[in-house]
Amino acid sequence: MHSLGIVASVVLSLQSGLPSDPRDPMPSPWKDPGFAKFLWIQSPNFGPRPEGAIVDTVVVHSTVIPTLEQTTNAFLRESSQVSAHFTIGRDGSYVMHVSTFDRAWHAGVSVDPNGRTNLNHYSIGIELVNLNDGKQPYPKEQVQVLKWIIAGLKRRFPLKQIVSHEFIAVPAGRKSDPAGFPWESLKDLNLPMYFGKNPATDKS
Numbered sequence: 001m002h003s004l005g006i007v008a009s010v011v012l013s014l015q016s017g018l019p020s021d022p023r024d025p026m027p028s029p030w031k032d033p034g035f036a037k038f039l040w041i042q043s044p045n046f047g048p049r050p051e052g053a054i055v056d057t058v059v060v061h062s063t064v065i066p067t068l069e070q071t072t073n074a075f076l077r078e079s080s081q082v083s084a085h086f087t088i089g090r091d092g093s094y095v096m097h098v099s100t101f102d103r104a105w106h107a108g109v110s111v112d113p114n115g116r117t118n119l120n121h122y123s124i125g126i127e128l129v130n131l132n133d134g135k136q137p138y139p140k141e142q143v144q145v146l147k148w149i150i151a152g153l154k155r156r157f158p159l160k161q162i163v164s165h166e167f168i169a170v171p172a173g174r175k176s177d178p179a180g181f182p183w184e185s186l187k188d189l190n191l192p193m194y195f196g197k198n199p200a201t202d203k204s
């Protein structure tokens with residue numbers, strides 16, 4: 001009976017959804033948490049912000065990767081050397097990958113509307129799960145959660161602008177995300193928004 005009991009508990013633990021490798025933070029099996037619910041799955045791809053840096057910018061991205069699970073996996077791989085603070089799935093589920101107090105690696109070589117470079121120092125990066133083909137829509141649940149997250153960040157940080165990755169990426173044309181995003185849906189946040197091509201860097 002004793003050994004049967006051990007077998008039964010092993011079977012139970014296999015069925016309970018616990019990660020098989022305790023170093024693997026991905027829930028197994030994966031399940032999107034649901035509208036406005038989140039998981040915090042820490043990415044190794046982050047560092048400290050520079051001394052005295054003031055967080056004042058939100059950078060909006062789209063993943064190109066088709067799911068929240070695959071995006072979370074990509075940000076967990078140290079070899080990818082990329083992350084963002086948040087990724088919002090198509091149903092409004094979201095994952096936090098990096099604390100907003102830390103510097104995530106999402107903007108790359110970049111310049112903002114004031115000519116300031118290296119936006120990762122000063123910004124919060126939010127990814128939207130979208131193919132970035134300019135055709136796939138951004139569901140209203142996803143946009144709603146984006147608005148809630150930015151509204152919350154506005155109370156914590158002196159935000160002065162929302163920018164698209166496309167607008168800040170250097171050289172111009174290096175990025176096109178978030179393609180097809182409905183920017184007018186963020187106007188209630190009352191923050192200046194910069195998206196599309198940046199006339200200061202785009203000479204085409």
Ligand SMILES: [Zn+2]
Pocket residue numbers: 060061062106165175177
């Ligand atoms: Zn991007």
